[in-house]
Each structure stands twice: as structure tokens, then as C-alpha cells.
Amino acid sequence: MHRIFQKFIDCLSSASNSDALRDAMSQAAAELDLSCFAYLSVPDQTGGQAGLISNYPSAWTTHYLQRHYERFDPVIIQALRHPEPFEWGLGIGSLAPPKSQELFEEAARFGIRYGFTIPIHNDSGSVAAVTFAADERRPQFERTISEHARVLQLMAMYFHAHARRSIGSSQPFAGASLSPREAECLEWAAQGKSAWEVGTILGISRHTVATYLENAKTKLGVRTIVQAVARATASKLIRQQPHPLSHLP
Known part of the structure; x- marks a missing residue:
């Protein structure tokens, strides 16, 4: 699969x-x-x-x-x-x-x-x-x-x-931009990392990671991390990740 x-x-x-x-x-x-x-x-x-x-x-x-x-x-x-x-x-x-x-x-x-x-x-x-x-x-x-x-x-x-x-779409997200930290957190989340794991990797708190991810979702106009990753990847706001299924059963 x-x-x-x-x-x-x-x-x-x-x-x-x-x-x-x-x-x-x-x-x-x-x-x-x-x-x-x-x-x-x-x-x-x-x-x-x-x-x-x-x-x-x-x-x-x-x-x-x-x-x-x-x-x-x-x-x-x-x-x-x-x-x-x-x-x-x-x-x-x-x-x-x-x-x-x-x-x-x-x-x-x-x-x-x-x-x-x-x-x-x-x-x-x-x-x-x-x-x-x-x-x-x-x-x-x-x-x-x-x-x-x-x-x-x-x-x-x-x-x-x-x-x-x-x-085409009339919905406003094409002009969205992510901060470097928001993009970085989203890239790690795309590989199945939890907020705690991302925080450990980046040397910041789990709460801070969660805040960055919430900001990214808001900017992209989505509800979930998976949707945020999909939109950010398609818009080239983050790099394509090689293992997006690593956290799925």
C-alpha cells in the first residue's frame, strides 16, 4: 500500500x-x-x-x-x-x-x-x-x-x-504563507511525529509545537493536520515528505 x-x-x-x-x-x-x-x-x-x-x-x-x-x-x-x-x-x-x-x-x-x-x-x-x-x-x-x-x-x-x-477555487488560501517554524512543525507532523516528538527534535515545548500547528491550520483554512499537510504540500509551502503513512495502521 x-x-x-x-x-x-x-x-x-x-x-x-x-x-x-x-x-x-x-x-x-x-x-x-x-x-x-x-x-x-x-x-x-x-x-x-x-x-x-x-x-x-x-x-x-x-x-x-x-x-x-x-x-x-x-x-x-x-x-x-x-x-x-x-x-x-x-x-x-x-x-x-x-x-x-x-x-x-x-x-x-x-x-x-x-x-x-x-x-x-x-x-x-x-x-x-x-x-x-x-x-x-x-x-x-x-x-x-x-x-x-x-x-x-x-x-x-x-x-x-x-x-x-x-x-479553480474562490476560497482564499492560495496566498497563505507559513512561518519557518510552522512549516518545520508541519513537515515533521507529516511524518507521523507527535507534538511531543516534534518538540523534542526542535528543542521546544509540546505546547509551542501545538500552537504552531494550530496557526498553520488556521492560515490554510483547514480542520486537521492531514488536510494542512496536503494543502501545504500542493502549494509548495512545505517539502514533500517521503513517509506520510508511517503513522497509519
Whole structure:
């Protein structure tokens, strides 16, 4: 898993456009037996178009965007309301009212019947979602979701951080700058070091490290250290770290 993740990060770092980003995620997903994916950035309250990077069938994505299905897609509605990843599909729970269930049935005609969606939120709410989907509930697909859910979340956050540069964003973090100490603490945190460990390495207190990390999160407009690392790396505010999974099970 570590090899797949590191290759994915390397491909993201060299990607210069949305097509290259799509190829990076497509390749990583295929190696994990996840047949297809979609990244959808949600328009803010001022309106605008949804941004999509995906290897779904183009006939479906064109149909979806032209009809603004993101406005009543039960998967996107769930992602807007709750930050936790979730599974969805025909016959799985009751994710939406009957009218929205029709969208599931329509997607199924394009081979999209089951999926795992990772909402991406910041301080202002939901901003995007990454979905891995399949034409049916395959044992290997479910096994990958079960065993690697945390890593898939991390991949989604890194992808989002890079995708913002390709499809644009009205949210103000592109101009953020980190102090040398904030960047240094974030770089060590990216390698799985605790605040106490970072403090020991840098010769400062755990409380001071925590303060630097909180400042970094505030400047980058995120809630978690993982999100901060993803955004700072994508914006080249910190160096790319070689072992971002060292602290994950």
C-alpha cells in the first residue's frame, strides 16, 4: 500500500493539468481494484459550476453536469451534511427520497451502482467529495474500502489540494504563507511525529509545537493536520515528505 501511495503522491506533484491528475488517481485506484473514481468540487453559495475530474463514462458525466444533478444527487447531499465517509448504492440503506433514488437507477445504466464517498470539508463546510465506484458490490472492492479507508481519505485530501489549482477555487488560501517554524512543525507532523516528538527534535515545548500547528491550520483554512499537510504540500509551502503513512495502521 505504501508503494502505491507514494507513487500516487509523486504523480500528483508532477501533474500540470486536470488530465494528469485524473490519470494519477485512475492508476492508483486500478492498483487497489477500485474501478473508477470521481472528484466533484461543490459550487459555493455565490453559484457557479461544479468542477469534475473523473474517469466515469463521459456520457454519464456530461449528462450529469448539463442537468446540474449535483443539486439533488443524494450522495452529494449526504456529503454536504456529514464529514464522515460512507457507502452508497441501490439497495444500501435509505440515502434519499424516492425522486433522488431515480438518479441511482439512472447512474446504474452507465455501470455505476455502488460506491464509497469521502466528503472534504473545511471551516466553511463541504467543498468537495471523492467517490470510488463500481458496477456492483465486489468482494475485493469492499475489502479495499474496509482495509484502507484511512489511506483513501488521505489520498482524497491530497487530490483535492492539487485539484484546486487545476479547476479553480474562490476560497482564499492560495496566498497563505507559513512561518519557518510552522512549516518545520508541519513537515515533521507529516511524518507521523507527535507534538511531543516534534518538540523534542526542535528543542521546544509540546505546547509551542501545538500552537504552531494550530496557526498553520488556521492560515490554510483547514480542520486537521492531514488536510494542512496536503494543502501545504500542493502549494509548495512545505517539502514533500517521503513517509506520510508511517503513522497509519
